[in-house]
Amino acid sequence: MQVTAASVPQNNCVRHAGCMSRYATAKPYAVPASLAELDGPTTGTVTLPRHIDWGPHYVYDLADEADLLLMYERVIREAQTSDDLRTYLNGPMLRHLWPSLFLPAPARAAWQARFPELGTTAAAA
Numbered sequence: 001m002q003v004t005a006a007s008v009p010q011n012n013c014v015r016h017a018g019c020m021s022r023y024a025t026a027k028p029y030a031v032p033a034s035l036a037e038l039d040g041p042t043t044g045t046v047t048l049p050r051h052i053d054w055g056p057h058y059v060y061d062l063a064d065e066a067d068l069l070l071m072y073e074r075v076i077r078e079a080q081t082s083d084d085l086r087t088y089l090n091g092p093m094l095r096h097l098w099p100s101l102f103l104p105a106p107a108r109a110a111w112q113a114r115f116p117e118l119g120t121t122a123a124a125a
Contacts, residue, residue, distance in 0.1 A: 035091035
């Protein structure tokens with residue numbers, strides 16, 4: 001399932017830190033049918049495919065919290081299909097990391113619309 005950010009309210013801002021890029025507001029975000037289907041790795045190292053991580057080649061060490069957060073942010077922002085999400089994200093780990101993830105507001109809104117429990121996780125943190 002893909003959700004666009006068109007329904008997320010936008011502020012009338014002029015290029016400052018609080019503004020979202022046009023890309024972030026128009027981009028469709030892949031969202032899984034359920035968090036239970038996310039059975040990606042929780043240990044080891046991961047190299048993401050180019051369609052998700054199109055920067056310089058990088059190997060994510062899942063034992064390193066900064067790498068783990070960065071990988072989850074990139075997958076949520078750039079995944080094109082539910083298969084991408086299932087392959088690289090893990091449901092329980094996502095719940096744990098959710099409050100700390102730096103995501104575009106439309107991506108966060110799309111996921112929390114589908115999984116309201118993520119919003120309560122963020123509020124509790």
